[in-house]
Amino acid sequence: MLSILKSRCFRQGFRTGKFPDAPPNLPERFQGRPVIAAGKCTGNCTICRDTCPADAIIQEEKGIMLDLGKCLFCGKCAESCPEKAIEFTNEYRIGSFKREGLYCRPGDTYVPEVQTDEKFKRFCGDSLKIRQVSAGGCAACELDFNVLHTLAWDMGRFGIKAVASPRHADCLLITGPITENMLLALKKTYAAVPRPSWVIACGTCAVSGGIYAGNPEVHNGLEEILKVDLYVPGCPPHPAVLLEALLRLMGKK
Amino acid sequence: MNNKFLILANSSSAAFASVPLLSIGEFRTNLIQAVQEKHCRVSSFFAMPEKNDFRLIAVLADDAAAKIYITSAMTTERYPSLTVDVPAFHWFEREIHEQYGILPEGHPWLKPIRFQKKEDGSGDKVQIGVTDYFQVKGSTVHEVAVGPVHAGVIEPGHFRFQCLGEEVMHLEIELGYQHRGVEKMLLNAPDKKTIHIMETVSGDSSIAHATAYAQLIESLDPSLVPSENARKLRAAAAELERIANHTGDLGALAGDVAFLPTASYCGRIRGDYLNTTAILCGNRFGRNFIVPGGIRQTITPENTAEILKRLDTFQVELNDALHLMFDAPSVLDRFENTGKVPYETSVQIGMVGAAARASGDAQDIRKTHPYGAYKTINTEPVVAGNGDVLSRAEIRYKEIETSHQLLRNLLAEIKETVEAVPMREPVLQSNSIAVSLTEGWRGEVCHVAITGPDGKFCRYKITDPSFHNWFGLALALRGEAVSDFPICNKSFNLSYCGHDL
Numbered sequence: 116m117l118s119i120l121k122s123r124c125f126r127q128g129f130r131t132g133k134f135p136d137a138p139p140n141l142p143e144r145f146q147g148r149p150v151i152a153a154g155k156c157t158g159n160c161t162i163c164r165d166t167c168p169a170d171a172i173i174q175e176e177k178g179i180m181l182d183l184g185k186c187l188f189c190g191k192c193a194e195s196c197p198e199k200a201i202e203f204t205n206e207y208r209i210g211s212f213k214r215e216g217l218y219c220r221p222g223d224t225y226v227p228e229v230q231t232d233e234k235f236k237r238f239c240g241d242s243l244k245i246r247q248v249s250a251g252g253c254a255a256c257e258l259d260f261n262v263l264h265t266l267a268w269d270m271g272r273f274g275i276k277a278v279a280s281p282r283h284a285d286c287l288l289i290t291g292p293i294t295e296n297m298l299l300a301l302k303k304t305y306a307a308v309p310r311p312s313w314v315i316a317c318g319t320c321a322v323s324g325g326i327y328a329g330n331p332e333v334h335n336g337l338e339e340i341l342k343v344d345l346y347v348p349g350c351p352p353h354p355a356v357l358l359e360a361l362l363r364l365m366g367k368k
Numbered sequence: 369m370n371n372k373f374l375i376l377a378n379s380s381s382a383a384f385a386s387v388p389l390l391s392i393g394e395f396r397t398n399l400i401q402a403v404q405e406k407h408c409r410v411s412s413f414f415a416m417p418e419k420n421d422f423r424l425i426a427v428l429a430d431d432a433a434a435k436i437y438i439t440s441a442m443t444t445e446r447y448p449s450l451t452v453d454v455p456a457f458h459w460f461e462r463e464i465h466e467q468y469g470i471l472p473e474g475h476p477w478l479k480p481i482r483f484q485k486k487e488d489g490s491g492d493k494v495q496i497g498v499t500d501y502f503q504v505k506g507s508t509v510h511e512v513a514v515g516p517v518h519a520g521v522i523e524p525g526h527f528r529f530q531c532l533g534e535e536v537m538h539l540e541i542e543l544g545y546q547h548r549g550v551e552k553m554l555l556n557a558p559d560k561k562t563i564h565i566m567e568t569v570s571g572d573s574s575i576a577h578a579t580a581y582a583q584l585i586e587s588l589d590p591s592l593v594p595s596e597n598a599r600k601l602r603a604a605a606a607e608l609e610r611i612a613n614h615t616g617d618l619g620a621l622a623g624d625v626a627f628l629p630t631a632s633y634c635g636r637i638r639g640d641y642l643n644t645t646a647i648l649c650g651n652r653f654g655r656n657f658i659v660p661g662g663i664r665q666t667i668t669p670e671n672t673a674e675i676l677k678r679l680d681t682f683q684v685e686l687n688d689a690l691h692l693m694f695d696a697p698s699v700l701d702r703f704e705n706t707g708k709v710p711y712e713t714s715v716q717i718g719m720v721g722a723a724a725r726a727s728g729d730a731q732d733i734r735k736t737h738p739y740g741a742y743k744t745i746n747t748e749p750v751v752a753g754n755g756d757v758l759s760r761a762e763i764r765y766k767e768i769e770t771s772h773q774l775l776r777n778l779l780a781e782i783k784e785t786v787e788a789v790p791m792r793e794p795v796l797q798s799n800s801i802a803v804s805l806t807e808g809w810r811g812e813v814c815h816v817a818i819t820g821p822d823g824k825f826c827r828y829k830i831t832d833p834s835f836h837n838w839f840g841l842a843l844a845l846r847g848e849a850v851s852d853f854p855i856c857n858k859s860f861n862l863s864y865c866g867h868d869l
């Protein structure tokens with residue numbers, strides 16, 4: 116007992132991060148929301164599209180569009196662009212309430228969305244109970260969501276909690292590209308959540324299928340399965356990215 | 369052994385034509401002999417369509433000789449099961465049956481392991497979970513079914529416990545919910561997606577799988593040669609992966625017996641190690657770090673110095689957190705003699721990695737089939753003898769120690785900036801076979817590639833350590849209480865997606 120107290124007071128101490136009062140500690144090489152320089156991208160080469168492993172870059176009339184909902188944040192497009200038109204910034208506030216919020220175009224000015232849904236704020240503004248369902252996730256998204264429980268992030272401070280039973284949940288947080296083999300279990304879990312209920316797509320796989328999109332064994336993410344209320348891209352999303360998005364969803368920011 | 373097996377060293381390749389093609393009878397006899405008499409381990413066993421038939425290919429690891437043996441035989445629809453003589457084949461034969469419809473005659477428990485269609489997409493899909501389960505009958509016997517969606521934040525799987533009161537007589541583990549069709553996606557690869565698939569085969573073992581893949585490509589494209597320092601950094605990333613996962617699991621074990629100090633501290637400290645991996649590549653799981661030919665990020669002496677500096681603080685804090693747990697009689701009482709897998713069982717069913725070492729089996733690919741930087745840096749397998757939860761926990765505790773030592777040695781030797789290698793698609797030798805083994809934090813990761821005339825994969829076989837060990841977890845539960853499942857499970861902490869592919 117004494118050694119436990121000693122360790123608590125003198126060696127381990129208080130370690131909960133300062134976020135959201137201060138910006139989170141992100142790795143120096145962190146890849147956040149990219150900016151595409153309007154003047155630089157000529158729009159008439161295909162190098163970034165050919166390089167992208169996830170088919171996340173699409174040619175549009177007015178130049179390229181980079182879809183974060185498909186992006187692995189590998190940085191290969193930025194590396195390959197001869198004009199150096201793509202640059203990944205450390206903007207971590209990339210969660211979006213709309214699928215289109217994940218589209219990056221040349222010259223965009225980005226402002227994270229604000230929660231305006233009063234009903235959501237009324238139901239979940241101070242207490243968000245989450246039932247997580249993995250449907251083909253490689254465990255990275257699951258692990259980095261789990262990390263929010265640890266004292267480093269302590270999401271309980273904000274009234275966010277993962278619950279065991281869908282009956283106790285306000286929302287599902289879904290990871291993975293949605294395997295055919297998990298589809299039924301996912302639907303049953305969703306049906307068991309009392310209404311009103313919400314859905315969070317956590318990680319690029321859950322948003323669009325990610326690297327597994329187009330495979331017959333998976334369903335290209337939640338796109339055609341459930342209506343999504345929060346999209347959090349990343350492979351996996353950094354804990355700061357996910358926590359920030361959850362807080363914004365609750366209208367806390 | 370010579371004309372019965374193709375003999376390879378770890379991470380090397382040969383012409384596919386040099387793989388002996390034996391009759392089924394000879395094939396079986398040689399495999400059984402190699403396992404029973406030479407104590408080889410079954411690293412992989414799989415089928416590949418060839419002409420109108422199938423070729424069965426077995427990959428054995430001879431740990432004593434640091435050699436890998438490969439042999440093959442043709443089959444049409446059926447052959448006498450190997451499981452009957454060598455139980456370590458049991459899961460592989462179920463896999464082959466499911467993927468290609470080849471019947472291993474006499475297999476004691478032949479049912480799907482993933483509930484997928486055949487690899488060529490033909491046939492009907494069996495609804496997952498709808499199957500016969502091993503059942504114990506009796507008026508006081510009851511069955512507990514758990515999953516696929518578990519109580520915690522974890523991947524899905526279905527567990528059936530046959531219980532008499534609290535005692536578990538048998539546990540059957542039904543997987544496949546995470547099946548994404550990985551091996552099928554690798555046909556006609558490598559392409560720009562391949563490395564990213566490897567990094568997500570099993571998300572907490574990105575480095576182990578990416579390294580296995582990179583080494584395999586390097587053996588098939590001799591123009592891709594990683595520098596000595598790049599090899600060291602790969603090994604350093606692997607050791608960080610090992611420490612982070614062991615730390616997380618020890619914390620989770622503490623949590624499961626309600627020893628909260630260690631649970632809380634380890635939860636945080638695990639993150640510290642993941643953040644250290646992110647120094648290398650910006651990603652906490654080590655993604656975008658390893659590529660065939662070297663590493664994808666330029667690492668400066670400042671980076672390595674920063675890692676070394678952090679290790680000093682983390683190790684002290686981690687030791688403190690773990691010491692509390694291993695010093696608490698209430699914890700030890702729960703761990704000791706719980707979830708035992710005896711040495712003989714472990715060897716018989718082909719367990720690998722930390723779990724096998726906890727049962728006294730001194731296997732560790734870093735030592736027995738050294739690769740990359742482990743060729744020049746010596747590491748002895750950490751072994752314990754009791755095969756219980758405590759042994760599996762102690763192994764991880766000690767491995768954390770040795771991994772820190774390895775990390776320090778590896779990083780201290782890097783004096784200058786290690787450059788990223790430029791992106792380029794590999795050009796592979798055609799009609800070849802290559803095998804690559806690495807020691808992931810769970811155990812042996814085995815990748816086998818066979819290339820066709822165009823230098824593209826016509827078969828790519830991945831065997832995650834979890835594939836060997838899930839049955840070990842099932843056996844660990846025999847005779848234990850249902851309430852011991854969490855600590856037994858955490859002491860193995862196996863991968864669902866790595867198994868399901």
Ligand code: SF4
Nearest residue numbers: 167186187189190192
């Ligand atoms: S960073 Fe995203 S968009 Fe760019 S190449 Fe990688 S996956 Fe494609």
